[in-house]
Amino acid sequence: METLGFMAAAFSPMNLLLAVLGVAAGIFIGALPGLSATMAVAVLVPVTFGMPTEAALIMLGAIYTGAIYGGSYAAILVNTPGTPSAIATTFDGYPMAQRGDGDLAVTLSTLSSMVGGLVGALALLTLAPLLAQIALKFGPVEYFWLAIFGLTLISALSEGSTLKGFIGAGIGLLLSTVGVAVVGADIRYAFGSQFLLGGVEIISALIGLYCIPVLIDLVATPSAHLEPPEEGRGVRFNESLGLMWRSKFNSLRSAVIGTIVAILPGAGGSIASLVSYSEARRTSPRHERFGHGEPDGVIATESANNATVGGGFIPTFVLGIPGTPPDAVILGALLVQGFRTGPEMFTTNANVTYTFIGGLFIATLLMLPLGLLIGRYAFKSIVSIPKALLVPSIAFMTVIGTYAIRNNPFDVVVMVVLGVLGWVLSRYGIKASPIVLGLILGPIAEQGFVQGYLMGNASGSVLTVFFGRPISMAIIALTLIAVFYPLWRARRDRIVKNSNEEPRHEH
């Protein structure tokens, strides 16, 4: 009951106002490619010095929630994931927008984000200490296997040729090794350039690989960027509710996957939505429509990525180990304010913590009205802007957004070069997604492998370390299922097809 009292404190008029402002600012910032939640939160930190801690935390949480959700606009409308967690939203969101269903996609993403956000916040409220213990059980070896499991998504992401998908992932994995190695401190593939030392920044790569090809094809023809929606049909709220109800299990499952994967510091946020997407695709009766504008794809990824907000705070609060980059900034702000993370967060400082969680709930609920309001205009304005203005505007956002990530003009060059390469490769049948997957998973796989190898050497048996631990074995089993299930299903489909055809022959 005390908990509820603390949470109710979040509902004071001042705090509510801060939450509205935070969510609106967050949606706006998240919708601009390159302007990440991390940056939004970092800029706000000095502002919060003068505020009461609860108010500051509510504002930071609201911005974060809004920014993760806002990322779906850029993903749906211009095929540009502003954060790694919105990659999978482009798979079905952008095709939906292209055929004129952008309004439906945005509304679905709003509803799914709300479901995901609520599930994540609920987990943070009720299961935080338990889930944090699970996060600690993940050592280097588990991360290595998790990355290998993540690589099995290639076959789901590369329609057409799996072989080309693997080649694409290989390119991404090699790109991820550019720069200073964490283990060994070697400078790799920098070719003497001081600019390549910092490696390929993932968000710049995302912007380049996904958005530049869209721009290149946009100037090539006079046809419209997106199909215009029919007049006067609003935001298609009832239709979206119907689709959500049909996919209620999909949405909940994705939110739960998102929460659980997000508790793993460093790895979780970016791959949670990809895992949910491939899981939704695997179990869906409409699996062949995924990647061509299937609403379930948007529902799965958006439910998952907003669940990562609550999920990521679990290790941050309980262990003092930030789950995601924005969490790291919020943790820093807490330390500067004189707060310690750990069990104290749920005892001595419980009032602050529970007010913050209350604030997360409010922010999540506020996404619905604010998101529908903003979404209504976002799609229509993108559709109605003439190309001669749309192209420079999108290009401008990619450039300024990429620059702002690390204040580094060379990142903009890398972004453009990767984008052009991505376009050329797509003409040869290699999609952007396997490359990005390699880029994200490369460092996780490499560090996990080398660290696990060092651990194995110290303990005398490398094999026991890699294959003998229970969580590793479970992930290996999942990997095998992910590889062999589609083969098995394809074979079964063939058999069913044959047995259906045979009686017809007899007639």
Place this chain on the structure above:
Amino acid sequence: MRHTNSNKTFRLGTLFTAVLTSVALSGPVAAQSAEDYPSRNVQYIIPFGPGGESDISARLQQQYFQDITDQQLIIQYMAGGGGAVGWSQLNEMEADGHTIMGTNLPHIVLKPMGKDPGFKTEDLKNFYFFHYSPDALIVANDSPYETLEDFVAAAKQSPGAVTLSGSGTQSANDIANQRFQSLADVKTTYIPFKGTGAAVAALLGGQVQAEWGYTTVAANHSDKVRMLAVAADERHPQFPDVPTFQELGYDMTGGAYRGMAVPKDTPEDVTRKLSDIFGQINQNAEFRKKMQDLGFVLIDVPYAEVDEFMAERREEYEEVAREMGIIE
């Protein structure tokens, strides 16, 4: 038709360019003198990502900088290459004192010893070193090692079998491990992680038996970990029960030092003024208390003493670098 009109647009474009650039130029070009410095907000670039110790200590300075100068200290991040991306670009930045960058030891000395990271140690014009996080040997609360002696005994019994996590290769943690190995004549396995957070997670999860970290790590996770020894000259006021390495017979002091540098063409008087401002922040009682609570140890190395301080550190790191095989 189309041709002439696109020409018009181009003229329009050049007009805009002219107007906008003149606006952009009018501000900062005027010559700086130390009296009216700082005349606007100061950019404080941290060459790492947000949320780390460099960021947190800078955030604490931020509050007091404004009290002293009436101008804001604006913290920016330029992460990449373990700091190299930022440091290699510092000297190209505007040299009027309104751009400063955080610098870290041993990074700025060790990195240029290996392959060329795009900057040289002596190219960085450091003007103040304000604190360090002393190295500490940390174990989980339920660890069988109660004292440093237990740890050394275990490492002697089976060389290489004791694993330690730490942040990065050729970093403060790696150096601490290297120095301790030779001082105590033991062999351990050092496992580099990306960042202190991941190294602590490995310790808490029981993936490794101990961690090379800092007093700050122990302060942040005081409920879950304890330190066996601290590499400071005297015991840290936050942890009066934890002995120093020197007390236990190992001549080891050091850690991660943090300072600030300006682009090398910054006028001397402005640089001295900056050094004075940050010296003043370092004397603020509230600032001292907050830094100490977080586990930092404050030091005062103003601009005039930086060269001497750097020379001492350099000598120390060169010795370790030879042992690690970074240099001949």
Place this chain on the structure above:
Amino acid sequence: MSTELNAPRVDARRSDRVLASIMIVIALGALWFSRDMSIMASIFPRTIATLLLIFSVALLVRAFIARPQMPKPQPGSVGRRLGLVGVMLAWSFSLKWLGFIAASTLAAVALSLLAHYHGWTFKRAMAYGLVLAGIIAFFYTLFAILLNVPLPVGLLWRDL
């Protein structure tokens, strides 16, 4: 970016051979440049490069023995595409020298011309110019003033 389920497909034998050959060169290059890395740092890139080599050889072999197909690429003007690539590259390289505002204004105007398929009237040019200037001014305010991003001022102007 085909969104149709049954998009038209074209023969991919020649393009696959080209792709596979380039990838083989890249994989060999990655192996060659890994020779002076320490053992720990080279395990991963070497493994990946070897796998990339195997997959690329497999692709090359397949392009000779099978008849692979791929979705038909989107048609369109080659000149305008190259123009966009050129403008984007020039933009990104000139940021540091020309500064953010000058480089962006020039690039925005060039892109606007590239993306426009109808005739230009004076009124339209003025209107578009104003909108673009407004967009640049808005984002400049947002980033440089509200978000404190140190946008490049331009090394050229500094030395004047």
